Amino acid sequence: MFAGQGSGIMLATYDDPGNSTASQRLRPGTLRRILAYAKPHSRESVLLVLLTVLDSLIIVSTPLLLKEIIDVGILQKDTTVLTVISLVVAGLALLDAGLQLAQSWYSGRISQGVSYDLRVQAFTHVQRQPLAFFTRTQTGSLVSRLNTDVVGAQHALGTLLGSLSSVFTLVLVLGSMFYLSWLVSLVALVILPIFMIPGALVGRRLTRYSREQMQMNAEMGATIGERFNVAGAMLSKLFGRPSEEARLFAERAEKVRKVGITWMVLSRLTVIIMTLLAAVVTALVYGLGGAMVVDGTFQVGTLVALAALLARLYGPITQLSSIQGEAHTAMVSFDRIFELLDLKPLITERENATDLPAPDDGAAPEITFDGVSFRYPKASEVSLASLESNALPAGERAQESPEVLRDISFTAPSGKLTALVGPSGVGKTTATHLVSRLYDPSAGSVRIAGQDLRDVTLDSLRRTVGVVSQDAHLFHDTIRNNLEYARPGATEEELIEACRAAQIWDTISALPSGLDTVAGDRGYRLSGGEKQRLALARLLLKAPSIVVLDEATAHLDSESEAAVQRALKTALHGRTSVVIAHRLSTIREADQILVFDEGGIRERGTHEELLAAGGLYAELYHTQFARQAVNGSGPAPDGPAAEEERRPQEAAPQMMPGGMVFFDGSGPDDGGAPGGGAPGGGVWHTNGPGPGGR
Structure with missing residues (x-):
């Protein structure tokens, strides 16, 4: 399962066709569904965009003001300009700090709000699942899906919202650089696509490793939950083999460790490559710009401003490139949650369901079974293979179980x-x-006080x-x-x-x-x-x-x-x-x-x-x-x-x-x-x- 063992870092490969979890791809429409969850937070989103635009303007204006300080205040020895612009730069720095704090607050409201909606909807949805769902599902895997995946989606969404500032800053910085020197800006712009290549190359692999890492963490959490609840702990103490169980747990933890190392290396690889390219391009700009200063094409302040803008250019590019990894992680987290939400409950309440009435005379209602037959639902109808330990193959999950009850009728x-x-x-x-x-019959009907249970509200049935x-x-x-x-x-x-x-x-x-x-x-x-x-x-x-x-x-x-x-x-x-x-x-x-x-x-x-x-x-x-x-x-x-x-x-x-x-x-x-x-x-x-x- 793991390749490349030897000296150095071991990069895991998951090309085994039997590894359905690793090979599972994102389902179509995932991004559209994510945006639908963000729609109720549109007001906060608009305010976040406005704050981001103001912050980007401040980020770009600071290098331009720095140019005036050098070219006018210092080189022309104008102390008034030097003092005024310095105070303006300091004031903008304070304003920028406040804007960034406000951006964090609104970004947090949006990401936390989406995760709240997801978590509550997922919890409510799981409550509606039939009993067979819980008999097949590992509790630890389910908890991980409702907790770890939601937290991962929340973190990634917050990072994605933070990338708005990078987009606006990138556009404004490029415009300012072309205004100062089209030649230097053109050099920076030509190299720009190179920065996007690493993220595109590793994005798909990051998606696979993210999904595998989440699945392995869920399985490890399920093992912990089974061994450390009171019944499991007693069974382990009475019949367990501590050293063997520790070894098995260590093997699972080792798989998580190896996948985690690979994921971290890939996620950092983009940043490392872009940082290296940024250093090379900065050296080129200083060389080209310095020569232009010597030739008198522009002044030193313009070169310093270009260098400062360049730093502000590659920062957003680096962030946007690393955002690809965050985006893939977020998509996987959301996709795993949507996979759970798309599992349809077998027991549902009809739109026109009515309450079970209380008998007029206060007598308890009778129960009638009329030609009832029943077979337990197929595994594919009630559970997800990713939530089960040692899940059956897809073909066996779709097979029908034998009848448990056959045409029984009686009245209680x-x-x-x-x-x-x-x-x-x-x-x-x-x-x-x-x-x-807890189940519905496959044929026939179960009635209480003459009413088919499929026609009554679940709340009134639970009360009865x-x-x-x-x-x-x-x-x-x-x-x-x-x-x-x-x-x-x-x-x-x-x-x-x-x-x-x-x-x-x-x-x-x-x-x-x-x-x-x-x-x-x-x-x-x-x-x-x-x-x-x-x-x-x-x-x-x-x-x-x-x-x-x-x-x-x-x-x-x-x-x-x-x-x-x-x-x-x-x-x-x-x-x-x-x-x-x-x-x-x-x-x-x-x-x-x-x-x-x-x-x-x-x-x-x-x-x-x-x-x-x-x-x-x-x-x-x-x-x-x-x-x-x-x-x-x-x-x-x-x-x-x-x-x-x-x-x-x-x-x-x-x-x-x-x-x-x-x-x-x-x-x-x-x-x-x-x-x-x-x-x-x-x-x-x-x-x-x-x-x-x-």
Whole structure:
């Protein structure tokens, strides 16, 4: 991948046709789109141009005034002219300093304004992407696209705006030089094209290296993000190989280093060549101009003025030539952002979408699946290869995935509990994702209160449907802010009431900081049961009329499950509930059980009806759900469930009102945490208040 290894600088080459990132070219229309983002800042742009023109006039007038100081003030010994012009030059210098400061301010407003618009639009656009986008995309690569690329575009745009001064200065300087001496000016003008050649030669290569450097930095950032979040850090400590991971990271960092060296050499090459040419031309001008002074063609002041103007000529030329590199970098940064913005969200809201109405009688709405089939979208439809690690080839990214659900129809009655059971990978979770419209069905329709979800507003759907998954996510923020995420502006009393209903308030109130305790990254300072109950409190605070549970008690111990089940009794009361069940305690008295198998609904009915039918549910019951009867009678089962049957009697499930089964367990909810000490079974940290980790 890298060539030229040996002594000296290693210049990387990226001619490998398989390197799609390096060979990717700028898409047509990129410049036009950039200008469209600058259009809202037209007022600042006009003021910037005016300031730039004034600054350029001052830059040109100073050498002309210097000519008068020498030819009139010094050579003719006119002290009045010498004093007046010197004061004028000093005043112009002060004015020029103020103008440059004003230019920087307006240039900053424009570049920062464009980057603000880009960043907000990109963030909002990413929020609208389907769940499949986030399952395929590396978080670090996405963060780099939204942060590093926007900052790069902002910096380059600021530099490009600064080049306006160079353009005006170049025109005015050339005019002044021709006014003083057409011959010397012609020599400078003839050499002018030579200065533009280096920038043109390296511009395309700079574009490729800029894109590759951004991509490599994004991949390195993704590695850092995956290894240094709390779950990744724990996995690395338990199963990782530190020396090997350090070596792999060093290899990626080495690639970034090599590409960075090449990019810096190429970007500086233009400046170096032009500086060399400027020195040569300056020597020629002094030689030619000096001879003309000796011959009496013009005076010394004119030669000094020409030399000063020449310095002001090649400065802008050097800047404009280096601007080519900045322009290419800016174009790449903008192009990468536009690439993300051009990825169309699969889940969109129709223009004539209506809100889901609240039932007149206050009853929860029913859910209807009508002939629903579903296959996950193609990779090319939901993500970008540049945002994925080890992305599939273009051909495979365009291939359709097999159907996950096939022509399923059912109704989840209003205010009732519908349980979804079946082997792993048969479409249960996918069906719940359709209820919350994380995806749209490939065929058929999902309706709530008789309305197709594709015809309702997303905001009203989010208000109606509440979801608690197996792995409840908490932000690295206070418990209060995590709860208020579901209902901003909730009062203290409402927060406490929700926590009491979720069986978690006693734990929170015993913490030194109470609701202001920081939950930690992904809630890792809390036990599994505490996180689940906080998630239920957040759900209760939201107060949706439909509840979707992806088995919120699947990974809890019996004590934690008992507390969560008590909270579930409150959460599900009076609401239409769809629950993916792996435990008998969740489904035994469900109003309706749907047995999924191979993408379809194989059986449906109540617990007793399905057991009597002797089909797949009965098989699942005997292999996964069976346990000693609630009243303690009946033989213990044989097989995989036998060990679970031998739990102590105090952990046996108890029937609760509303058809749910709960454990009447006692003792702290330790969520598997070692030791104790904190209410709820958490372990106190030695470096500050708050519940302990696992």
